[in-house]
Amino acid sequence: MDSLILALGWLGIFSPVALGAVGSAIGCSVAGQAACGAMLDVESGYGKFIGLSAMPSSQVIYGIVIMFSLNTIGVSVNSSPGLFGIGLLTGIALLYSAVYQGQAVAAAINASKNKPEIFGLSVAPAAIVEGFAVFAFVFALVLGQQIVA
Amino acid sequence: MAENTYYTLLASLPHINSLFDSKITPISRIQLNRRLSMLNHDDRRMLLSIEELMHWSMLESTIDESHLIQRTARLFESLPSKELKELITWRLDMRTVIAALRRKKSGEQPPTIEQWSFGSRYPYIRRQWGHSTLGLKHSFPWIEEAGTLLQSNHHGELERLSLKIIWDYLNQFGLRNKSNYEAVVLYVLRWNLVARWTTYNAELALEKFNQLTANILVEAGMDTVYKKTSHYHESEVQR
Numbered sequence: 001m002d003s004l005i006l007a008l009g010w011l012g013i014f015s016p017v018a019l020g021a022v023g024s025a026i027g028c029s030v031a032g033q034a035a036c037g038a039m040l041d042v043e044s045g046y047g048k049f050i051g052l053s054a055m056p057s058s059q060v061i062y063g064i065v066i067m068f069s070l071n072t073i074g075v076s077v078n079s080s081p082g083l084f085g086i087g088l089l090t091g092i093a094l095l096y097s098a099v100y101q102g103q104a105v106a107a108a109i110n111a112s113k114n115k116p117e118i119f120g121l122s123v124a125p126a127a128i129v130e131g132f133a134v135f136a137f138v139f140a141l142v143l144g145q146q147i148v149a
Numbered sequence: 150m151a152e153n154t155y156y157t158l159l160a161s162l163p164h165i166n167s168l169f170d171s172k173i174t175p176i177s178r179i180q181l182n183r184r185l186s187m188l189n190h191d192d193r194r195m196l197l198s199i200e201e202l203m204h205w206s207m208l209e210s211t212i213d214e215s216h217l218i219q220r221t222a223r224l225f226e227s228l229p230s231k232e233l234k235e236l237i238t239w240r241l242d243m244r245t246v247i248a249a250l251r252r253k254k255s256g257e258q259p260p261t262i263e264q265w266s267f268g269s270r271y272p273y274i275r276r277q278w279g280h281s282t283l284g285l286k287h288s289f290p291w292i293e294e295a296g297t298l299l300q301s302n303h304h305g306e307l308e309r310l311s312l313k314i315i316w317d318y319l320n321q322f323g324l325r326n327k328s329n330y331e332a333v334v335l336y337v338l339r340w341n342l343v344a345r346w347t348t349y350n351a352e353l354a355l356e357k358f359n360q361l362t363a364n365i366l367v368e369a370g371m372d373t374v375y376k377k378t379s380h381y382h383e384s385e386v387q388r
Contacts, residue, residue, distance in 0.1 A: 030156055037160025040184070106156050106328065114164040 009080025012087030020063025027056025027102025
């Protein structure tokens with residue numbers, strides 16, 4: 001039984017990185033595809049499309065920071081339930097936020113391609129999604145400090 | 150083709166602003182076909198079939214009505230999505246309604262054959278033949294206006310009305326489909342509408358009509374009539 005609890009603890013520690021990486025991969029892929037398509041249709045301003053398409057990569061960075069933070073607590077029978085709960089749920093939040101941010105970025109690229117003057121505004125929905133990922137990141141760090149080793 | 154890969158194709162297509170304000174298509178057909186080559190073989194083949202179904206100008210001219218109905222039924226069964234089926238059913242119903250209004254105007258009786266058209270409403274229309282709006286006033290609110298334009302021989306305005314109705318429906322359909330295969334189909338259908346509208350040109354149509362009339366009269370050995378009509382048409386054009 002102890003082994004299972006410890007395994008769940010490790011699962012919790014690595015979830016933010018693994019799930020964040022999956023989300024970032026999907027989000028950057030979607031946004032990158034939209035950027036490639038947009039480059040076929042415009043004559044200039046390619047750099048901003050490619051730059052924007054990298055926006056969903058932040059989730060995996062948050063995941064790495066959370067992993068190191070949780071890892072410092074150490075995996076034990078006492079700490080594993082907390083690590084599992086916080087780590088897994090944060091990972092899921094990062095995964096979904098990256099996927100949907102990728103879609104928001106794809107929409108922003110599509111819109112600003114046709115109307116370059118709205119580039120700044122069109123990024124706002126993707127920035128709001130980023131805000132939710134930051135919430136999950138910050139509160140995972142705060143709550144993680146209360147887990148007793 | 151996985152759903153995500155439609156993003157590249159859709160983002161590579163220029164935005165279509167409006168139908169009636171368009172002077173040219175936002176992208177040429179050659180360029181459009183080049184972009185559509187990103188689709189896989191099955192998607193391309195399905196798109197071509199849908200285009201043929203929605204735009205008869207792409208069909209061979211020798212195809213007869215019963216063959217067309219059978220072909221439509223076959224294609225409809227093979228459609229991959231419920232959304233596309235809904236879109237095509239609506240378009241075919243609209244076509245059936247306009248056909249019924251035209252038949253009624255020329256004094257035809259209700260069709261005797263059961264499968265006289267396609268879509269989902271042709272049996273109902275056959276039963277409601279005597280009704281001025283074919284009993285479809287609520288489902289197709291434009292039917293009364295279309296009937297009036299047809300009765301008063303305002304064919305140009307009827308064409309404009311039908312294009313507007315299709316355009317509005319496609320726009321509404323587009324709100325539900327942003328980045329999937331349906332969105333690609335929708336773009337091509339909208340492009341076809343713009344292409345159709347931008348090729349309408351009254352002067353060119355008159356010139357073509359004059360040419361055709363002249364050819365027929367010359368072939369029939371009625372040169373004097375040809376000279377008179379050409380003189381008449383020239384003065385009409387000048388006016």
